[in-house]
Amino acid sequence: MGRTSRKRSKLANRAIAASAALILGGGGLIAANSYASAGEGWWPGGRDGQQQNRTRAADGRSVSTIDCPDVGNSLREVPDDQRFAVDRELATLDSQITVAYQRFADNRQRVEADRAFGENQILAPLRNERLVIIQRIVALIDRSAERPQGLEQMAPCTLRDDGNGQNGGAGNGDGGNGDGGNGGDGQNQNGGQDGGDGNGGNGDGGGQDGGNGGQAGNGPEAGDFVAIEDVQPNVQQPRNRRGASRGTFTTDCGVNANGKFNPDNVIVAPGVSNGAHHMHDYVGNQANDAFASDDDLAAGATTCRNQGDRSTYYWPVLRLQNGQDENDAAADGGGNDQNVGEIQTPSQVTLSFVGSPRSKVTAMPRFLRIITGDAKAFVNGDANANASWSCTGFEDRQLKDKYPICPENSQVVRTFTFQSCWDGQNTDSANHRTHVAFADAGGRCPQGFRAIPQLVQRIVYDVPPPVFDGGNASVFAVDSFPEQLHKPVTDHGDFINVFDERLMNKMVSCINGGRRCR
Numbered sequence: 001m002g003r004t005s006r007k008r009s010k011l012a013n014r015a016i017a018a019s020a021a022l023i024l025g026g027g028g029l030i031a032a033n034s035y036a037s038a039g040e041g042w043w044p045g046g047r048d049g050q051q052q053n054r055t056r057a058a059d060g061r062s063v064s065t066i067d068c069p070d071v072g073n074s075l076r077e078v079p080d081d082q083r084f085a086v087d088r089e090l091a092t093l094d095s096q097i098t099v100a101y102q103r104f105a106d107n108r109q110r111v112e113a114d115r116a117f118g119e120n121q122i123l124a125p126l127r128n129e130r131l132v133i134i135q136r137i138v139a140l141i142d143r144s145a146e147r148p149q150g151l152e153q154m155a156p157c158t159l160r161d162d163g164n165g166q167n168g169g170a171g172n173g174d175g176g177n178g179d180g181g182n183g184g185d186g187q188n189q190n191g192g193q194d195g196g197d198g199n200g201g202n203g204d205g206g207g208q209d210g211g212n213g214g215q216a217g218n219g220p221e222a223g224d225f226v227a228i229e230d231v232q233p234n235v236q237q238p239r240n241r242r243g244a245s246r247g248t249f250t251t252d253c254g255v256n257a258n259g260k261f262n263p264d265n266v267i268v269a270p271g272v273s274n275g276a277h278h279m280h281d282y283v284g285n286q287a288n289d290a291f292a293s294d295d296d297l298a299a300g301a302t303t304c305r306n307q308g309d310r311s312t313y314y315w316p317v318l319r320l321q322n323g324q325d326e327n328d329a330a331a332d333g334g335g336n337d338q339n340v341g342e343i344q345t346p347s348q349v350t351l352s353f354v355g356s357p358r359s360k361v362t363a364m365p366r367f368l369r370i371i372t373g374d375a376k377a378f379v380n381g382d383a384n385a386n387a388s389w390s391c392t393g394f395e396d397r398q399l400k401d402k403y404p405i406c407p408e409n410s411q412v413v414r415t416f417t418f419q420s421c422w423d424g425q426n427t428d429s430a431n432h433r434t435h436v437a438f439a440d441a442g443g444r445c446p447q448g449f450r451a452i453p454q455l456v457q458r459i460v461y462d463v464p465p466p467v468f469d470g471g472n473a474s475v476f477a478v479d480s481f482p483e484q485l486h487k488p489v490t491d492h493g494d495f496i497n498v499f500d501e502r503l504m505n506k507m508v509s510c511i512n513g514g515r516r517c518r
Helices: 010-023 080-106 108-113 115-142 294-299 501-512
Strands: 065-067 158-160 225-227 248-251 280-284 312-316 318-321 348-354 369-373 389-391 403-405 412-417 454-461 475-478 492-496
Touching: 065 080, 065 115, 080 108, 080 115, 108 115, 115 158, 248 501, 312 454, 348 501, 369 412, 389 403, 403 412
Parallel strands: 225 403
Antiparallel strands: 065 158, 248 348, 280 312, 312 492, 318 475, 348 454, 369 492, 389 412, 412 454
16 A cells, blocks of 8 residues: 655654744643544633533533443453354454444534433444344354353443543443453553653643544544653663573564555454554565465565564554545545554664563464554553553653653654463463463563563654644554544554574574574
8 A cells, every 4th residue: 555655854854843842842732723524623612712622421521432341351261163253243343333433423512412312322322233243242152162141241332531541440331341351461561651641731620631633533632642851760670580581582574664554453353354443564474464364374475584584563553643644544444444644654663572581481382473552442441551652762761651752853662562471372362362471570470371582562753743733733643443542552562473483493592592683
């Protein structure tokens, strides 16, 4: 897929950075205006003359998205012969939410004026549609395994407020949102919280929120950004013990300069086109789409310099919402799912595998699938969130639920630190999480798990700082499911191991031997 342009020029970057500096004085972020999609503006009426497009329910509470329990996270056991069919039904649940969110977005003013309209015309039909699919999932599992209990209670959804980056809680009202499905594997490893909420630019009562507009009308907003210089250092690494594996193996697979994108996710939604409802960048294996089998991946071409690595590495694209359309402006995963703006090519992608601070590592099984982070963390809560945002020169400061505002000559950095413990048996699991786990703060794997090489993806972008300045508005954001409002906490990465046996053995030997290898 082509694009209008890959990256703004250095001169334009400096011009926008200078403009940003004028409105970011003192570390605060003032949102005067932003782009809006047709029929959706940053409505007048915000505090101190600011503008917003939040919808207020009859009780005065603002609502800006649809919150549905994540059925997939709650699935602890799905028989192998039903997993493909269950994943397809889970993808249907995602599609239902996307349609309902669009209905909500198209009727914000009606919902504002009449809360019963939101309940009767949006939530009730969605609940009925979800119940049918959930009952199908229950029946599929019941054919070959113990019938799951309580899934039907996850059918109802709610309308909830933006929360300005605060995750979870906030009106699920459904008896549980499935966060318990992480089995301990969702502990984020980014070294700390954002530590920068006091910048005066993110509170609803602070008058600097600006609403949840963005060019697509569903985010990001001013409060989703924080100046990295206002964040305190927060990274802590476990101390290496005797027997630690101190080596590093690095694989060079490029920056997706050839532009391989699709809105599929072969791990979570195999066989479903647009299963992600947002666009992914791909490096490594070039055969990856919704329909790729293990055999397809094994035979696929790779962008990796070492042809023994045919693994697939993918993540949501980063866009610059600057009023310029990408070629997917009218396509699924792009504009059809409210992901708009120019896709940015990374200036650098580093893929490293590191060892354990407590033990030697063992080889990953071929076709091991790992997801780190949670694409639905904004409504799910942060149990599985593992976003890590920073700036070059400031990577001892990592953000979880804010985008960084980087100073001049510093670039935006996304880091994905993957799970480093494997159950020794499975290449995947029912919720795509419980077969792998994070080590604890001291570097120990859970009982029954063994240490494997830990993938660390570092992705750097040369993008301008955000500008909320009327017709000159320009912000960057990751693609997301529409109802996740492009929140930074929803960032996530995916990996399927397709190393050949020889190269995997070299990696393990290198890491365990304390060497640095490529």
